[in-house]
Amino acid sequence: MEKFIIDGGRRLEGEVEISGSKNACLPIMAATLLASGKHLIHKVPKLGDVYTMIKILRVVGAKVEFEGNTLSIDTTEVNNSKVPYEVVSKMRASFLVTGALVGRLGEAHVSRPGGCAIGPRPIDEHLHGFEMLGVKIKEEHGYINAYRNSLKGTEIHLNEQSVTATENILLVSVTTKGETHIINGAREPHISELINFLNLAGANIEIENDIIIVHETSNSLHSLEYEISTDYIEAGTLMIGTAITGGNVNLIGAKWEDSIALITNLQEMGIEVEKTNNGVRVKTNGKYNACSIKTAPYPGFPTDIQPQLTSLLALADGTSVVTETMFEQRFNHIPELIRMGAQVTTDGRSVVINGVDELSGAQVMASDIRGGVAIVLAGLAAKGKTEISRIYHIDRGYEGIETKLESLGANIKRV
Numbered sequence: 426m427e428k429f430i431i432d433g434g435r436r437l438e439g440e441v442e443i444s445g446s447k448n449a450c451l452p453i454m455a456a457t458l459l460a461s462g463k464h465l466i467h468k469v470p471k472l473g474d475v476y477t478m479i480k481i482l483r484v485v486g487a488k489v490e491f492e493g494n495t496l497s498i499d500t501t502e503v504n505n506s507k508v509p510y511e512v513v514s515k516m517r518a519s520f521l522v523t524g525a526l527v528g529r530l531g532e533a534h535v536s537r538p539g540g541c542a543i544g545p546r547p548i549d550e551h552l553h554g555f556e557m558l559g560v561k562i563k564e565e566h567g568y569i570n571a572y573r574n575s576l577k578g579t580e581i582h583l584n585e586q587s588v589t590a591t592e593n594i595l596l597v598s599v600t601t602k603g604e605t606h607i608i609n610g611a612r613e614p615h616i617s618e619l620i621n622f623l624n625l626a627g628a629n630i631e632i633e634n635d636i637i638i639v640h641e642t643s644n645s646l647h648s649l650e651y652e653i654s655t656d657y658i659e660a661g662t663l664m665i666g667t668a669i670t671g672g673n674v675n676l677i678g679a680k681w682e683d684s685i686a687l688i689t690n691l692q693e694m695g696i697e698v699e700k701t702n703n704g705v706r707v708k709t710n711g712k713y714n715a716c717s718i719k720t721a722p723y724p725g726f727p728t729d730i731q732p733q734l735t736s737l738l739a740l741a742d743g744t745s746v747v748t749e750t751m752f753e754q755r756f757n758h759i760p761e762l763i764r765m766g767a768q769v770t771t772d773g774r775s776v777v778i779n780g781v782d783e784l785s786g787a788q789v790m791a792s793d794i795r796g797g798v799a800i801v802l803a804g805l806a807a808k809g810k811t812e813i814s815r816i817y818h819i820d821r822g823y824e825g826i827e828t829k830l831e832s833l834g835a836n837i838k839r840v
């Protein structure tokens with residue numbers, strides 16, 4: 426099994442290009458199933474999760490080629506509506522294929538999804554949305570069997586602002602008669618991106634007063650060429666990596682508005698963040714103050730950047746409180762941080778972090794994508810050697826992370 430070995434204590438300096446967004450790419454890959462023909466998707470990150478979605482697209486009959494960062498997806502012969510446990514259990518986003526297959530083939534038989542161990546990941550909001558649109562659901566032997574009846578646009582209110590439930594509902598409702606209103610839908614940048622992709626493919630979706638409105642269109646969707654925008658979670662991770670090492674890095678392609686919650690907090694901590702002509706620069710001398718945050722759906726503080734921020738706060742001046750509102754087990758990395766010398770106590774959904782002067786390298790393990798990368802960031806700042814096992818979690822969400830960090834001056838090796 427591969428490991429990262431980091432010799433910490435080096436400042437990150439220079440510039441680095443941000444990759445395409447994982448969480449935009451996965452629903453767009455599923456959405457290609459709705460339109461028969463050959464799609465070309467550029468700036469696709471080479472990630473474990475993207476390879477899993479490629480497997481799923483092939484299982485249902487699409488022809489997929491991946492060259493450089495361009496995916497070519499030919500959906501002309503899509504004909505299989507069954508997606509087995511072996512692929513769906515690897516990644517939660519696999520379940521997005523359900524909405525797309527109902528839209529394209531009229532039925533889907535998809536195993537209940539698996540994914541990162543960050544707490545219970547229910548799918549009740551997905552099923553509620555499907556049923557409201559007229560999809561019949563029958564669950565048997567661990568599979569969700571979904572059948573298109575007479576689909577009709579309607580008003581769907583989500584109790585939880587679920588990202589993938591909003592995406593799944595969008596995938597069905599673009600093929601539905603009448604108008605659908607999604608109330609309390611998620612509004613993360615990757616939702617806007619899926620809407621943009623669907624509109625370019627011929628759908629008619631707009632957002633008015635925070636309600637997502639899917640208008641009926643007479644034409645069927647068509648295939649297209651599209652470029653995925655940059656990943657604000659990778660950008661946020663590298664912003665924190667720069668700050669924790671007292672560095673100075675220009676993040677090429679990072680979008681200020683997508684990272685506004687993190688940027689505001691970094692600035693309040695005394696870390697310099699500025700717009701550049703091609704991205705965002707973070708600059709600090711390594712001294713910064715504590716801060717307290719609570720995760721929330723966009724535009725609140727992203728749960729996907731919370732673990733990385735706790736690493737930064739472990740070295741802040743003062744005491745911080747971090748509250749996780751979305752996923753019960755998103756503090757799996759905290760015992761590893763403590764192993765490296767962090768002073769953290771857990772109190773239900775919150776952790777209290779007393780900043781220390783230094784962390785020390787240790788043998789630790791990655792528990793999930795974001796918790797894993799949080800430990801990498803701590804290792805970059807720690808004194809001495811940090812050895813991180815189970816890095817396959819990190820590879821699910823970060824394209825060539827060690828290459829990017831090395832190019833900025835870090836001493837990190839994959840062994």
Ligand code: EPU
Pocket residue numbers: 448451517518541545546547548549550551585586587588589590611615728729750751752794795822
């Ligand atoms: N929820 C329900 N019922 C549902 C669905 C969700 O109660 O049917 C609750 C969840 O328990 C959670 C909250 O709603 O408390 C939000 O979960 P959500 O459904 O939005 O999460 P997701 O769609 O499964 C996506 C991202 C995650 C990210 C979350 C929150 C993708 C492919 N995944 O997951 O990304 O943490 O939204 O923003 O977009 C990651 O990239 O590392 C990652 C885990």
